[in-house]
Amino acid sequence: MEFDSLVLAAATADLSDEPAARPHADAVEFRMDLAADPLAALDDYDGDLPILATNRDPTEGGEAEGTERERLDVLEAASAHDAVEAIDVELSSLRDSPGATLASAARDRGVRVVASLHDFEGTPPESRLDDLLAAAADHGDVGKAAVTATDPGDALAVLSATHTATARGDRVATMAMGEAGRHTRAVAPLYGSKIGYAPVDPGEATAPGQYDLATLATLVERLGGR
Numbered sequence: 001m002e003f004d005s006l007v008l009a010a011a012t013a014d015l016s017d018e019p020a021a022r023p024h025a026d027a028v029e030f031r032m033d034l035a036a037d038p039l040a041a042l043d044d045y046d047g048d049l050p051i052l053a054t055n056r057d058p059t060e061g062g063e064a065e066g067t068e069r070e071r072l073d074v075l076e077a078a079s080a081h082d083a084v085e086a087i088d089v090e091l092s093s094l095r096d097s098p099g100a101t102l103a104s105a106a107r108d109r110g111v112r113v114v115a116s117l118h119d120f121e122g123t124p125p126e127s128r129l130d131d132l133l134a135a136a137a138d139h140g141d142v143g144k145a146a147v148t149a150t151d152p153g154d155a156l157a158v159l160s161a162t163h164t165a166t167a168r169g170d171r172v173a174t175m176a177m178g179e180a181g182r183h184t185r186a187v188a189p190l191y192g193s194k195i196g197y198a199p200v201d202p203g204e205a206t207a208p209g210q211y212d213l214a215t216l217a218t219l220v221e222r223l224g225g226r
């Protein structure tokens with residue numbers, strides 16, 4: 001997973017979704033924090049799609065339990081699996097150890113790091129978004145921002161910040177969560193966003209406003225973002 005072009009990720013807590021995802025997705029985002037026994041599921045995985053492993057912190061919308069170290073240890077164990085080609089680590093964790101140590105250990109194994117930040121309340125002002133994306137791209141192979149749009153101006157700020165970051169040479173992934181931001185999931189790839197997330201089953205969305213995978217794949221392809 002090089003993230004040189006769009007990676008369409010089937011977001012799921014259940015790796016048995018992989019065969020259904022295969023016709024549309026480039027990867028599976030495995031939401032370990034939402035799975036009952038994620039490391040056992042990885043041991044059993046025999047799908048074709050590479051995995052982006054995420055063990056999301058509750059402060060950023062996830063359900064991982066335990067201490068920060070325990071949460072990141074699970075991610076580190078995941079990164080040792082052959083199928084795991086990338087891990088998602090929150091920017092706030094990457095600024096210090098143990099997150100920074102995890103990232104360099106993963107990179108030594110050839111595993112890419114997505115440095116992420118999430119805002120479930122709103123969209124920061126565009127200049128702040130620019131700074132956050134620059135910091136995230138600096139700490140990861142891809143810098144990712146998922147924020148919440150409550151009006152079209154928020155969605156526009158996300159697209160504009162995506163364009164600015166890409167024009168600067170940063171590899172970023174962006175999406176505006178929520179109804180007002182939904183279209184950004186289809187359009188942001190045209191401005192340079194390198195990851196799209198969608199559930200196979202629309203009833204199993206991992207974030208507000210997601211399209212189902214088949215729909216997102218069609219929209220992105222029709223728009224020429226892939």
Ligand SMILES: O=C1C[C@@](O)(C(=O)O)C[C@@H](O)[C@@H]1O
Pocket residue numbers: 011029031054088116118146175177197198206207208210
């Ligand atoms: O961070 C992200 C992006 C996301 O929140 C979205 O809005 O599609 C979905 C999550 O599964 C993923 O980890």
